[in-house]
Structure formats: structure tokens, C-alpha cells
Amino acid sequence: MFKHILVPTDGSPLSEAAISHAVEFAKSIGARITGVHVIPAFHTFDYRAEMLEDTRQQFEKDSRAHAQRFLAKIEQAAQEAGVECSTLLATHDHPYEAIIETARETGCDAIVMASHGRKGIKALLMGSETQKVLTHSTIPVLVYR
Amino acid sequence: MYRKILIPTDGSALSTAAAHAGVELARQCDAEVVGVHVAPPYQYPVNVEIIVPEYPSEEEYQAAMLRHGEEYLHRIREEADELGVRFSGRTVFADGTAQAIIHCAEETGCDLIFLGSHGRSGLGQLILGSVTNKILSSCRIPVLVYRAEKSADRH
Numbered sequence: 266m267f268k269h270i271l272v273p274t275d276g277s278p279l280s281e282a283a284i285s286h287a288v289e290f291a292k293s294i295g296a297r298i299t300g301v302h303v304i305p306a307f308h309t310f311d312y313r314a315e316m317l318e319d320t321r322q323q324f325e326k327d328s329r330a331h332a333q334r335f336l337a338k339i340e341q342a343a344q345e346a347g348v349e350c351s352t353l354l355a356t357h358d359h360p361y362e363a364i365i366e367t368a369r370e371t372g373c374d375a376i377v378m379a380s381h382g383r384k385g386i387k388a389l390l391m392g393s394e395t396q397k398v399l400t401h402s403t404i405p406v407l408v409y410r
Numbered sequence: 411m412y413r414k415i416l417i418p419t420d421g422s423a424l425s426t427a428a429a430h431a432g433v434e435l436a437r438q439c440d441a442e443v444v445g446v447h448v449a450p451p452y453q454y455p456v457n458v459e460i461i462v463p464e465y466p467s468e469e470e471y472q473a474a475m476l477r478h479g480e481e482y483l484h485r486i487r488e489e490a491d492e493l494g495v496r497f498s499g500r501t502v503f504a505d506g507t508a509q510a511i512i513h514c515a516e517e518t519g520c521d522l523i524f525l526g527s528h529g530r531s532g533l534g535q536l537i538l539g540s541v542t543n544k545i546l547s548s549c550r551i552p553v554l555v556y557r558a559e560k561s562a563d564r565h
Binding site: 266402408410 | 411412431434435437439527537538546547549550551553555557
């Protein structure tokens with residue numbers, strides 16, 4: 266029924282747990298996975314544009330390196346389990362939008378994500394991005410706690 | 411990986427469509443299914459001056475609700491039988507539907523709850539059905555939220 270699962274991660278410990286779960290799940294049903302990490306767009310003020318160019322490049326370089334580390338964890342987990350895996354990076358101010366777009370573009374038929382991410386469980390009953398993905402997704406979403 | 415999947419149903423078209431998908435997943439996982447229907451408890455007509463003669467007694471009410479529950483669960487049972495998935499179903503009476511569903515999952519040792527994004531409330535009004543929402547808020551095991559397409563509403 267599910268052949269291609271999208272696994273979004275924000276690098277938080279909770280999303281790491283969700284990754285293991287997603288990999289195990291994919292393995293049990295013979296599905297492949299696509300890991301995705303969304304980095305925010307670089308925002309600039311219109312002041313001394315030439316100076317900002319370096320800042321932007323630096324930001325993008327750092328963000329990518331940072332993100333690659335998260336994605337590498339997914340790749341490693343998948344490889345160890347023998348699950349086919351690809352990963353990608355998206356840039357968007359609203360992670361949920363990028364997540365849903367990625368699911369559509371890559372032909373995923375389910376999303377597995379943690380109930381909470383970076384901000385932790387403290388106050389919220391469910392994380393904001395997970396909530397938004399649930400609201401807008403047209404494919405099933407498995408919420409992992 | 412999942413050994414036992416809880417599939418709640420409220421008898422609505424969306425709920426039934428989700429149950430159908432849930433049974434398919436159970437087959438893919440080689441898991442068994444526990445179906446549950448939660449009915450509200452009997453309401454004694456305490457606030458009326460005159461009790462309408464046709465008002466059901468508690469036994470009549472419970473019998474009727476159990477019949478409805480069986481009907482909804484039967485739909486899931488049929489699909490499960492067709493796909494060779496082990497199935498057991500029950501109707502429970504409880505005020506807090508979400509809590510009753512979670513309790514049922516814990517009691518029966520389920521490791522996944524599979525349910526529709528919406529049930530009786532339909533797709534139009536709410537971002538997420540109220541029971542689904544509440545289950546997501548307090549459930550400790552994974553919850554798979556299934557979205558039926560609008561065209562699934564066959565009623």
C-alpha cells in the first residue's frame with residue numbers, strides 16, 4: 266500500500282527517533298524513503314547589499330553543511346537497514362509547505378514525522394509544523410511520539 | 411513492524427474509507443486489526459417534565475447502539491476476511507470518545523492507531539476532526555491519519 270515514504274527531519278532528537286521508526290516501518294513493508302530537511306530562506310535587509318552577499322553565501326553554506334549532517338543520519342539508518350533512500354534539502358520559510366510539495370514532487374504516498382520537533386514537548390500538544398502538515402497534506406501522515 | 415492496529419469507526423463514509431485503507435496496511439504489515447466503535451452512554455431523560463412514551467429504556471438503547479456498532483464493525487470485518495487479516499471488534503460505551511479509543515488501544519496492546527482525519531463531522535468545517543485531534547494530542551503510540559478524498563463520501 267505504501268511504497269514511498271517521506272521522512273522530514275529538523276535534526277531534533279525527537280525527529281531522530283522518528284527516523285528510526287520510519288526506516289523500520291519502510292523495511293517491514295518493502296518501501297523506500299526520501300528524507301528531507303527544510304532550511305529557512307535567508308532574509309536580508311536592504312542595507313549595504315555588497316556586504317550582505319558574503320553573509321548570504323556564508324549562511325547558505327553553513328545551513329547546507331548543517332542540514333547535510335541531519336540528512337546523513339537518515340541515509341546511514343536506511344543503509345544499515347537495507348532500505349532504499351534518497352535525501353534532499355529544501356529552502357522555504359514554511360517547512361510544512363516544502364514538506365508537502367516535496368511529497369508531491371517525489372511521488373510519496375505517506376509521510377512519517379515526529380509529533381514535535383526542535384521546540385520540544387514543553388507547551389504544545391503537538392508541534393506546529395506537524396500540525397500544519399496534517400492540516401494540508403492530502404496523503405496519510407503517521408505521527409510518531 | 412506493527413503487529414496490532416486499532417481502527418476506530420463512527421460509521422461515517424470517511425471513517426469507513428479510512429478503515430478500508432487500515433485493513434490494507436494491516437495486510438501489508440502482516441498485522442491483526444482491532445476495530446472499535448464508541449457509542450455515547452445512555453442519557454436518562456432527567457430534564458424533561460414529560461417523558462415521551464417512545465423514549466428508549468436503557469436496555470433498548472444499548473441494544474440499538476450495539477447493533478449499529480456491529481454494523482459498522484462488520485464492514486471492516488468483511489474486508490479483513492477478504493484479505494486474510496485477523497480481526498476482532500467491539501463496541502464500547504463512553505463519554506470521551508478519544509479517551510475510550512486510546513484506552514482500547516492500550517488494553518488490547520495495539521501498536522498503531524489508524525484513523526481518518528475526519529469522521530461524522532465531514533471534511534468541510536474542521537481542519538481536523540475533533541476526535542482525531544484529541545487522540546493526536548494525548549496518544550502515546552503512533553497515529554496514522556488517513557485522508558480520504560472528498561469523492562469517497564458516498565452517502
